[in-house]
Amino acid sequence: MAGEFSRTSRIGDQLQKELASLIQFEVKDPRLGLVTVNEVRVAKDLGYADIYYTVLGKDDQPEVLAENQAALDSAKGFLRRRLAQEVKLRVMPHLRFHYDQSVVNGSRMSALIDEAIRDDETKNGNEDE
Template sequence: MPKDYSRTSRLGEQIQRDLAQMIQFEMKDPRLGMVTLNQVKVAKDLGYADIYFTVMGAKGETDEQIREQTESILNDAAGYLRSELARSMTTRITPQLRFHYDETLERGHHLTGLIKQARQSDSDQSEQD
């Protein structure tokens, strides 16, 4: 029976806490907006850690440009962040970091809009009958 709270999930939570502090206090890139780390998934062999983030960026840019730019900045800084993680963690292996934009909020808004649209069309249909 698998454990509910495995080593990889504990390690993922630790990586999430440490990376959030590093990104906020140690990264000096002015193009970087307010980054929120939503989830860290660590591979069972500790080879990779997929980090999912959202971002609130600068004004005057489209959301897509902000996402792509932030993902590029974070993936370029992955080596530095990994070396800093290795100093603070006591594990023998520090996973490679891969940053991905988390699209769950946008999907949720899209589905909510579809549900509202369907309910509105149902109520319009019932009023016509």
């Protein structure tokens, strides 16, 4: 059972929990919106951690996304230092923030599927008459 998850994935999960809390409660940057940390991928050598995030309700506003990216980038040092205090690791990875497009892509795909279903229903309804 213990071997099911790699060490880096367990560390990533722990970092994700801590980062979500730190960003929500301790980062006081006014540029920062409602950020959700979706995933943290940690390199095998713990040299860096890629943090994938989304911003609630602001997926279609590039200027807001850029402000959030800048706010997170400016808070990297603070977040890394606080993570080192909370998570006991010999080496704390460098943080790299990336906006997670998967949520936007998923909703776009869902809308396309819904549209295709409506089109099929319309075509099938016209053929029955």
